[in-house]
Amino acid sequence: MKQRQFHRSVRGGAWLAILMAALCIVAVVAMPAGAQASGGAGAGVEQLATSAEPAAGNVLELFKPVMETGLHGFFELLGSQPIVFLLLALAIGYPLGAASVAGISLGSTAGTLVSGVILSIIAKLAFDISYDIPTIVSSIFLLLFMYALGLRVGPQFFSGLRSGGKAFIVIGVIVWALNWIICVGGAKLVGMEPGYAAGMISGSYTITAVMGVAQGAVQSGAVQLPEGLSAAQVGANIATGYAISYILSSIGIILVIRYLPKLFGRDPVADAKVAEQEFSHGATHPVPGAPDSLVLGFSPYDLRAYRVEHEELIGKTVLDMFKQHPYAPILRVVRDGKILDQADDTEIRKGDIVTLRTKVHELILEEGEKIGPEVDDELARNIPLETADIRVGSHEIAGKTLDELGRTIGFGVQLTAMFRGGQEIPIGPNTDVRFGDVARLTGPDVSIQRIAKALGGRPILDSTVTEVTYMAIAMLAGYLVGILSITVAGIPLALGTSAGCMLAGIFVSYFRSRNPEFGGPVSEGARSFLQDIGLNMFVAVLAANVGPKVIDSFQGTTVAWVALIGTTAALLPVVVAYFVGLKMFGLNSVICDGACAGARNATPGLNAIADQSKSSVAAVPFPVTYALTTVLALIGGYVAMILS
Template sequence: MIDFLNRNIFQPHPELLVFLTVAIGFLFGKLRYKAIALGAVTGCLIAGLLLGAQLKVTIDGTVKNLFFTMFLFALGYRVGPQFFQGLKKDGVPQVINAVVVCVTGLLVSWGFVSMLGYGPGLSAGFLGGALTQSAVIGVAQDAISNLPGLSADQIKDEQNLVAVGYAVCYPLGTILCALLLANILPRLYRRNLAAESAQLAAELDVPAGNPDLSEGYYEVVLRAYTVQRPDVVGRTVQDFESQQKELGRRIYLTNVRRDGKVLEHDQQLVLQEGDIVAVSALRGDLVTYDARTHIGAEADDAELLGYQTETLHVIASEKEQLGKTVAELRAEPFMVGVYIDKLYRSGSEFPYRLSTKIERGDTLILTGPRRLVDPAGAAIGKPVPTSFATDMIWVGLGIFLGGCIGIPALTAGGVPISLSTSGGALIMGLVFGWIRGKYPTFGNVPPGAQWFMDTLGLCLFIAVVGLNAGPSFTSGLATAGWGLLVWGAVATLIPLLVGFLVGHHIQKIRFPILMGVLAGGQTTTAAIGAVNEQSRSQVPTLGYTVPYAIGNVLLTIWGAVIVLLHH
């Protein structure tokens, strides 16, 4: 059966094998234990190695390079705003810790592979797997292809060994990183992550009387009431809303019907008995206020409640608002009647607090009446209309320019040193992502396109790597021996422990935040998931985004560095 499929389908149509590998890889990636999942990338590599060992189908290298270059540009584009933001004053402690973790990881990996006598291929795979950075594979393979003195067969063998080393070290590295940060270190230091995260959340959510929900999520409700009670008769809309704000409630009168007509909104409108008012509020605030007691009977007025609402994505870019906390932004006059539903940073939802400072490139999702949301969005930054169209001029130009700056090479000791086209794409992705955050009127790459370029691009690349390396996997693993697994595990732990000692004893970073910083520095998504689960909170994520951006860049570059060190 396998011979039939190979002869009639996979050999003449290798592209079909690539997509079958991805499908099986994503299926493998769903395997999980608690917060730790195998992941689609590792799943695709394992599937590729297994199928490649059986079918021995070679996939053209251009396909692999295409997907990898696309992935690195998307990675840089996503983390660009936070990468450059992290270099500023507020992010420096986290940046320093991330650099400590990454540099320690490089030095430890270099020492171990030197001790074990590995060549450039296994050395790069060892580093990529132990430090849980998939992008190392592509960068290292590019660097190996430029090494002088190697025949075509030797280059191919070394490139295949990158995948072998990564496949052996990565799963255990991911598990150890998650266990160390979520369980072992807190127990050794007798720290309760859940309690400390709750305490830190309470400290960040000040002042205590502010009506923000701690998770930053607003459940907005609309109701209509007939004005009957003396509490509101004779008062202006502005007086009513100001009183509610002083009492810690966010309740707004968005529309008024009088004598059968819906009036134009006016903050100075004096409410009269018999008016029907549309009330917009947080559900909890409205329950506490008890509008039936203080306003009057609830009414069913479809037209009044059917005013046009809007959910607007806004990229923070206005200088006057950057650096303000969420609480300060909420106090601005233009935010009256407007709710911040969510905040995204580095492409991921960010668990903001009242004390969270708005940074350039943050995406705020505002909700409320269109007449209020549009001015608020313009005051904060650049509203981004929901669009499924990708600005391919921007993307294509960015990848092209990045590839061009990566081509020139310097020669040191007879070895050509260059960024490579993929490394150039990463650098240009960072720059273009930063520009997009600063001037978000162009360069739109919607979430679906980002996922395709980032996640699927990497998985397709990894699938091809696995298929090409499959035939030599067994012999490569036999060459590496058990030392690859054992020392890979040690190389995973040492950088995290060094980063912890620096962060805890020298930098005095709060424990839950430090766990997020370490997970970000080693770019281990499973680890931050495990830490958040153990904390029963998203607070550790506050330390994750900046180190994650720094770690992605440095660890990717290390893929080329380790190859040059072991040539």
């Protein structure tokens, strides 16, 4: 139930963001230039009245094409205001993706892609309007998606490499080799002109850089063109093969990756849980920095309030009581309807109301007899509880047992879990505490702050804010690594900026699992929203720009061959590789699916299986196969162009 509520809240946040963005656009456009530049308390009723008419005029000017020419004007508006196009594609795409026919649904990403392509095709066919949204917009959103995804899978990534590295490499090579054979062999078989094979490789793999490599081979003279065929015509062939294969494979791969486990008789949700358990090495709590790591959850401890009546308590301090009863500390003292400041030397008087937190059966059976009758006092019982991760930063603490620390500094907190080197460790009274360990504690803020000081650390609490500084630095580093390129035999080889940003997220998350102060805290709601909106905005920009190219490519019977060969090259190798990974290597069905998505460079497909399995564990092998096949696809595109 909590998971469903969480997903509803994320989707609700996306719709709210869309609505607010739309309102902001209208507000900015409607605002007079003078009002945008000026501000302050000096603007009175008269200024508002005089600005109302120009504001209305600006709004009318914006929608004038729509009012004058109806539907034609509406599509012109989408072209002049790209943000309106993107928001409309999202608004249509999300409910379209949620619609189910015979138990099959597109998902939000494919829904957004389809809705955007349809809008751009209608604009081109009906009104000869071509949309051209700057690619920097799509790049920014894609990088945000990849970074957010990396944050989600970081702690599991290296475990996945150790457990299935060889299988991931085999899957990547199978997908690449079959894709190349189908595209090049298919083009030779039906007698296509040079350029189509490389274009289909680029489109079916959704790697635009392959087009650049192929065109570079033509321009450098490495390709001997047949007589009567110009470099411009070859370039058009490459673009045609790319455009048709791209759009068909983009939609098809989302559905294939989404439903591969079910096609092979597997339950993706159940298998994802098994994979998460395997990569966590049997741990029962999320590592520091992971989603839901700071959720309060169920606790056998509870808060109760009692009126002090027993004479043996009167005159003792809060610290005296803690030494006598270390596992039932007094967290609050209420006297004459007022909360006393929390202090060790607070003296207890008769009639005070004291609040205790310990195990429920001890509160019910023991503490009441020792103190006095239980009371329902709002001031005494209203103590907010929090969960915090604290890294042990004091060498004086190292070597002591949990029992020792509990009796000396564990005032009012419950130890939920402990982590060492990013792995959860068993806890018991004799468990020793070491420098660098991370303790997950639950209790009131005053107690958490007290023990954090004693441990020499800083409490990391759940937050609704994304740590933007770490995110910007990490994405910058990942981007720079991604653009580094080496040229081998005229072929530029690079990791790619999107893979670089994903690795940046992985490393931030990995290091934060060892030190929660590194790059955190990051709200899971904010991370999930970045992942969701980032990919779908990227897809919406893509849809706007490729729609006209698809129309331009529909000429002659060659189109049918391009569609058939390109789609087969995009989907069949994935199914074969999935079979090999599942049956021959015994991979978990969801992990195998993630490896296939990376081998096909299918970022939307990865999002589809994450949605289908209710887990992001499929992203563990994704960067490995993604990086491998990106390099192979570039080499393959160059060779295909020469052989054609």
